Structure formats: C-alpha cells, structure tokens
Amino acid sequence: MYKYNDFDEAFVRSRVAQFRGQVERRIDGSLTEDEFKPLRLMNGLYVQLHAYMLRVAVPYGTLNSAQMRQLAYIADKWDKGYGHFTTRQNIQYNWPKLQDVPDMLEALADVEMHAIQTSGNTIRNVTADHFAGAAADEIEDPRAIAELLRQWSTDHPEFQFLPRKFKIAVTGATEDRAVTKAHDIGLRMVRNDAGEPGFEVIVGGGLGRTPMVGKVLRDFLPKADLLPYCEAIVSVYNLLGRRDNKYKARIKITVHENGLEKIQELVEDRFTAIRAGFSGHDQELLSEIETAFAPPAFVAKSIDGYEAARLANPAFRSWTDTNLSEHKADGYAIVSISIKKHGATPGDATSDQMRVMAELAEKYGHNELRISHEQNVILPHVHKSDLAKVYAALREADLATANIGLVSDIIACPGMDYCALATARSIPIAQEIATRFDELKIEHDIGQLKIKISGCINACGHHHVGHIGILGLDRAGVENYQITLGGDGTQTTSIGERAGPGFSAEEIVPAIERLVTGYLDLRDSPAETFLQTYRRLGMEPFKAILYPVEDKANAA
Amino acid sequence: MARSFTPKVVTANALLEGDAVWLTEDNTWTRDIREAELITDEAHGDLRLLEAQARADEIAGAYLADATSGEDGPEPTHFREAFRTRGPSNYDHGKQAG
Numbered sequence: 183m184y185k186y187n188d189f190d191e192a193f194v195r196s197r198v199a200q201f202r203g204q205v206e207r208r209i210d211g212s213l214t215e216d217e218f219k220p221l222r223l224m225n226g227l228y229v230q231l232h233a234y235m236l237r238v239a240v241p242y243g244t245l246n247s248a249q250m251r252q253l254a255y256i257a258d259k260w261d262k263g264y265g266h267f268t269t270r271q272n273i274q275y276n277w278p279k280l281q282d283v284p285d286m287l288e289a290l291a292d293v294e295m296h297a298i299q300t301s302g303n304t305i306r307n308v309t310a311d312h313f314a315g316a317a318a319d320e321i322e323d324p325r326a327i328a329e330l331l332r333q334w335s336t337d338h339p340e341f342q343f344l345p346r347k348f349k350i351a352v353t354g355a356t357e358d359r360a361v362t363k364a365h366d367i368g369l370r371m372v373r374n375d376a377g378e379p380g381f382e383v384i385v386g387g388g389l390g391r392t393p394m395v396g397k398v399l400r401d402f403l404p405k406a407d408l409l410p411y412c413e414a415i416v417s418v419y420n421l422l423g424r425r426d427n428k429y430k431a432r433i434k435i436t437v438h439e440n441g442l443e444k445i446q447e448l449v450e451d452r453f454t455a456i457r458a459g460f461s462g463h464d465q466e467l468l469s470e471i472e473t474a475f476a477p478p479a480f481v482a483k484s485i486d487g488y489e490a491a492r493l494a495n496p497a498f499r500s501w502t503d504t505n506l507s508e509h510k511a512d513g514y515a516i517v518s519i520s521i522k523k524h525g526a527t528p529g530d531a532t533s534d535q536m537r538v539m540a541e542l543a544e545k546y547g548h549n550e551l552r553i554s555h556e557q558n559v560i561l562p563h564v565h566k567s568d569l570a571k572v573y574a575a576l577r578e579a580d581l582a583t584a585n586i587g588l589v590s591d592i593i594a595c596p597g598m599d600y601c602a603l604a605t606a607r608s609i610p611i612a613q614e615i616a617t618r619f620d621e622l623k624i625e626h627d628i629g630q631l632k633i634k635i636s637g638c639i640n641a642c643g644h645h646h647v648g649h650i651g652i653l654g655l656d657r658a659g660v661e662n663y664q665i666t667l668g669g670d671g672t673q674t675t676s677i678g679e680r681a682g683p684g685f686s687a688e689e690i691v692p693a694i695e696r697l698v699t700g701y702l703d704l705r706d707s708p709a710e711t712f713l714q715t716y717r718r719l720g721m722e723p724f725k726a727i728l729y730p731v732e733d734k735a736n737a738a
Numbered sequence: 739m740a741r742s743f744t745p746k747v748v749t750a751n752a753l754l755e756g757d758a759v760w761l762t763e764d765n766t767w768t769r770d771i772r773e774a775e776l777i778t779d780e781a782h783g784d785l786r787l788l789e790a791q792a793r794a795d796e797i798a799g800a801y802l803a804d805a806t807s808g809e810d811g812p813e814p815t816h817f818r819e820a821f822r823t824r825g826p827s828n829y830d831h832g833k834q835a836g
Contacts (some may be wrong), residue, residue, distance in 0.1 A: 209753065211795030229798055231818075232825055232832040234756035262831055277831065280754050527828045598818060599826035609828045659816055 183246055183550070184329045184474040186294045193337070194291045197298060201225045202284035209281060224304075226297030227283055230600050236275045236283060237300040238290060242310035242328035242352070243271035243560075245551040247540040252293040254536035260286050265536070267521065267529040269593055269644055270349070271309045271553045272300055276600055298336060303344045305335035305416065311353040311360045312554035315477060316516050316562035318508040321371045321379050324354035326472040327408060330464065334409055341416055345423030346431035348416060349388075356673070361555060363387045363396040363675035364647060366433045367415060370673075372402060380404045385415060385445065386437030389641035393677045394434040397442050399449065405468075407453075410460045414453035418445065478548035480511040483567045491570040498573050500626070501584040506569075509562075515569060517547075517561040518554070519576060520583040520591060524620035528594040528612050529557030538579040546572050555644075556593055558586065588625045589633060589698060590616035593644055597637025597654060598661075604637035606654025606661040607687075611635055614691045619698070628698060631712045634669070647671035649713045650697065651678040652690065663690040665697070667724055668716045679721055681728050693728055700727035746783050747774040747805040747812050748790045749822070750797035757832065758822040759797060760812075761790050767797065769833060771823050772811030777802070 186194070201221070208218045222228075226237040238253070245253075253273055257265050260282045261275040268274055278286060290296055299306055308328045315323040331350060335341065341348070353360040354371040362368025368384035381403045387396025403411055419433045422440065430439075437445050492499045507516040519539060521531050531539070539559055543551045546568040552560035564572055576582040585591045592615060595601065597608030612635055619625045634648030638655075645651030651666035662684040669678030685693045698712070704723055705715045716724065748761035749771075759767040760774035768774060777783040783802055790800040803819045805812040814820040825832020 209795070214794040215798040229751050229756055231822055232757055233751075262829075276826075278756075280756065530828075598821060599828055607827060609826070613828065656818075661817065 183244060184241075184325075184471060190294070190333075191291075194294075194296050194298070197225070197296065198284060198287045198291055201287060205280060205284055220302070223301040224298070225283075225287065226300035227278075228301065228602070230276070230602050231598070232600065233277045234280060234283070235600065236278045236286060236297060237268070238273050238275070238295060238297045239300050239307040240267075240271050240273060240295075240553045241332055242308055242314070242325050243312050243553045243555075244310075244314075244325060245553065246549050247544040247551070249293045249295060250536050250540035250543070250551055252289060252295070254533035254540070256286055256289050257533040257536070259289075264530050264532045266527070266596065267531065267553050267557050267559070269555045269557065269595070269642055270307060271312070271555055272307060273553070274596070276596075301347075303346050303348075305331075305338070305341055305344075305348045305350065308332050308335070309349070309351045309360055309365075309555060311355055311358075312552040312556075312560050313359060313507060313516055313562060314354060314552070315475065315550075316509050316514075317355045317357070317359075318510045319357050320355040320510065321373060322354045323475050323477075324352040324369070324371060326468060326475045327369070327405075328352050329471050329475075330409065330468050331412065333467070334413070334464075341420065344416070344420055345425045345436075346428070346433075348419070348433065350412070358671075358673040358675075359554075361644070361647065361671040361675075363673075364389050364393075364644070364671060365396065366419075367412060368396050369408070374402045374404075378404070381408060383411065383415075386434040386442075387675070388432055388434040389644060389646045390432070391429055391639050391641075392432075392435065392438075393641070393646040394438065395675050395677060396434075397437060399442070399446060406465055407457070409464045410457045411449070411453050413456060414449045417452050417456075418448045422448070477511075478550070478563055480514060480563070481565065483513060483565055485513055485566040488566040488569055495570075497582075497584075498570060501573055501582055502569065504584045504588065504626075505586045511563070513566055515564055515566055517564045517569070517572060518586045519559040519561065519581050520585050521558055521581065522585060522591050522616065523580060523583045524585075524590055525613050525617045527609050528592050531559065535579050535581055538575060538581065542572055542575055556591065558591070585616075585625065587630050587632070589619045589628050589631045590625055591632075592616060593632075593634040593648070595636050595638075595643035597635075597643075601637060603640060604654070605639070605656040606637050606663065608635040608637040608643055608652075608654055611652060611654070611663065611687070611690055615694055618691055618695060622695075624699075624702075627708070628702065629708065629711055631698070632671075633694070644671060645669070646677045647675065648678060649711075649716070650694065652694075655684065657684065661687045663687070665690075665693065665728065667721060668713065670713060681721065681725055683729075696727055697724060700724070743778070743780040743783075744804050744815075745806060745812075746777045746802040747771065748777070748783075748786050748800055749774075749803045749819070750790060750800035753796055753798055756798070761786060761800075765789075771805070771814060771819075772808070774805070774812050776805060776807055776812040
C-alpha cells in the first residue's frame, strides 16, 4: 500500500490545524454559518437532519488493518460506535459534535487518512475496482493510477472551484465493478494492438437528476499520457461547464450540450498545449507509487482442508458459493464480507465488527481491506486454506451473511433518516425487502439481482443502474417510491426505465415481492438472471405484474 | 387573492451538536418542538427568522417550517419535520433516545 511521504504528512497535518482554527472561530462567533460552510465542506463536514456528518475518504477503497481499527476507534470515541460505508467508498460518521471534528481529523491523519475533498465542487475521492490487485480478470492494479490522480487532484489550484463536483473512477479489469460509465471521468484499462496497457477514457457519465451513460472520449490513451489528458478534460470543463444553473453544471450536461466531437477537439487541443509541461516527473512518481502497490508475497499451500470443510458444513459451502470471487493467484480467493445482514442497515458496521475485519485482514489477508461501492467490505487476498477460519470468525461477529449479489445485497443511501437533501427514507425500505425475502427463503433461487435505492433524485443509491431501482420521492407530503427496471452498472451500463406510477411506503415491498416472484415465472431457466429476462422480454410483462388490471378495474 | 399563511415554527440545527432546535417565544432554543413559538402571522414570522439568523454562535441554518397547533403545543405537519423531532428510524438514536 501507498505510504505518505513527508509532503503528504505535512500537508494533511497543516489542513487539520487550519480547520481547527476555523472551527474555533465558528464556535466563538467570529465566523457565520455562511462563511463557515464552504470551509467545513472542504473538510467533508455536513449538517444533516439530526446532527453533523463527517465524510472520510477511503482512497480508492483501500484500507489496511491499522486504518480500519482507527475508524473503529473514532466511531467509539466521537460517534455512536458505528460507521456507514457509502457508494463512493467513503465512510460517514453520523453523530460527530462540531468541537470534536478537528480531533477526529487528527486521529485520521495519524493513520494517513483525511476528509479533504469529500465534498464541494472539487475532484472527489477517486474510486476504483474493489477487487483491484486481486481480480483474475485484471490487466494491472489500477490503484497506482488512482493514487497518482489523488495526489494530482488534491488541492490542485486550478480545480478548487469547478462548476460542480467531479468524480473519477478507475478499473484495470474487463468486468467493470467500478461503475466507470456513470462517472464524470471513467478510466478502463485496455491493451492496444501492440499489447501495451493504456486506458479507454470515458467522459460525461453520471446519475442524479439527468442520468447519462458515459461516452468514449479516447479509445486508447497511453498510460504515460494519463495525467495531462485528465488535466485537459477537467480544464476544458472548468471553462466550458455551466455555472448559471446548478442542475446543468455537471460535465455530463457540458458533453451533452456541446456534443462529444466538440469536447474531443477542445480536450485534444488543451492536451497538446499542456503535454510538454509534464516533463516526466509524474512518471517517476508513478513508478514509485507502483512499487508501493506491489502484490503481497502469495504462498503455496494445500487447499485440501478447504474442500473438506465445504463438504462438511453446508452453511460454509453456501457462503463460499456467494461471497467468494476468483483470485489471480493460485489457491487464493477474494472474500466479500456482507455488511447487509437481513434487516440491518446497508453499509453500516459497528466498531466491534470493524475490529474483527481488521484482525482477519491482519491474520489471513495480507493486511488489506477494501470498501466496495456496493457497501460491503472485501478481504482481497485470502488463501483458501484459511477460509474456514475466516468464516467462523465472521459468523461470531454477525458478518457471515451469504448474500453477495443477491436480492438482499441492496445498495441504499442514508435517505431521510439522515440526509438533509432526501425526499423520502431509503433504509427502512431496504431493511423490509431484505427481511421479507429472507422469510420467503427464495433468494438463492432468485439468483443475481441488484436492487438499489435512493432517497432523492440525486441518486447516491445508484437506483438508475439497479436491475430494480427504487427512488423515494415526496408526493404531496407523503413518501412515494418509483420503480425503474433494467438498469445495469457494469461494462454493459444502461439506465433503468420507469415502470409506472409510484407506490406508497406500505405498497412498495409487496410490489417488489410481486415483481421478483413474477420474474421466477417469466425466466426461461434458473440460469437466466432478472436482468437477462428483462432484456429478453422488455417492460410489458413486468408492468403487468406490477400493475394488475383488476386493480385498475376496482379503482375505477 | 393573497395566499393564506400556514402556521410556522422557526427551526435550526444547534451549533455544537447539530441536532434540531426550535425557537421559543422567550428567545431560547428548545429541543422539544412543543415548546416552540407557533407563528401565525407572516410578517412576524419573517422578523423572527431574521432574529434567529442573527444568532450565529448558537445555531446553523435557521428556517421557517410548517407546523400546526396540537394538544401540547406545536406539531410538525410534514414527515421530514416529524423525523427531525425524533431521529432516524433504523436506530434508537437522536431525540427519541431521550
């Protein structure tokens, strides 16, 4: 993993000291809220419905055990003993007190973490494939590039006042687990005809009020050109992006209004103009960073015990069937720890659970953890011979739910239980859906199904790319939930289509149950997923299930 | 025809804890909406909001929220404001925890 150098350390410490002074001046009344707001947002501090909220960046979703333990310590000391992992690989604390926040930031700095640029109209935490460095289908570990982008974008003087926030995601794999097509810039590592690694550069994707699938700006960008090219994109956007209307300010609108060709032309011009300024220092830095992300020393051990444990313990076998992914090293597996126990809040982990995961990473996982945008925690490198022990420890900590990728593995934003922008609650809907399907005992039969819930149009819960998306709205003072179908956040990204009128809070869970059990009758075989069935049959049969005709007759 | 004014309370987030507070008639901040001043006159409401906003070292983000007169004092009319009097629905945290 990347280690802070003296510059990083001094920079983060100085930002903490700066913010400490700002908080003091806010508390003694010398700063008004209007004056303080942009300062606190630069440090990830929001005011929510019931308290402040501190959003801490987990850079490209990577943590070591000491960092995870520190997150637990912060949760205990200054919050309510838990944290909420988000769809942008961040962690949010929901209950900090204003006067404690500088100490929390100091504690983060102690483990090389911070909350800088987790808010505001800047380049946000760069997200990455949560299987980075471990995935079998990977060209290269994308985290070195993500770290380079982090260093470049942090406090970049040109990009502190962009028209709007700016999100970059990067993956080194064929399977897109980083939702690159729904980011302002998406970077997918590919090889050119000569076999050299580089990037497909995608621009102008995004969810929110106007969902858009990103467009390919460059089919192949040599790795060495990445930084100047990204700088050219953000630079063009900085000048061209609209500042007159907040809802038209994201780069997806800039690309849409100006056309891809015009953006391409401007970016290429700007790239040509600034390319020479990148005299190779960035490449020296990159190779230094790359050594920090060298793969751990994988070992060769027998996996006989693992196979025997699978045969002996059906619960363990079920967990290995759903929660493991293929690792690039022989004998290893990628473990996804579900923090979506049926009925629990998606993405929440208690401090005790964080410590258990930290310990497992230390003992069995080469000291590495990842946060996924699907709000789970990953142990990227576990030898199969250790899996039974890992599973047993997870079970003790209530972390062994075997539901990764299934109907109860729901993404949900905090919604109106916490968020000041929300128009309806998301968490209780997720809890009820997961509980209901657990009662029905059919989720393994249903198979791969992604339900994603947002509590407002800003779509932090990625509902547009859920196979089933749920959007909570305020309709005449009552919570109302709209369903979209057929969304997909992978390399075949598509935006879900609205199924029809919304449902009340009481109706939404039965509607989802009807939809999913209806799909079981529609699929041509158990191997056909919900999304495949939807793509084969289209909206109509699903609409008929959601809005049965007799209901209409009764209502008339 | 002038639109009719619906009763309001002045509400904000407390500066240090960040939780919901409401302005009382005697210019204190209460954590119980039932103790808040129920404002029935639009001009008075605007004035009270200005006065609240001037108290920068006590609160953040003051605004007028719809309320109605209940048995024990003002009550919220919208679910968002009702949530602010209680706390989140997934844990026994916030005001409902007492």
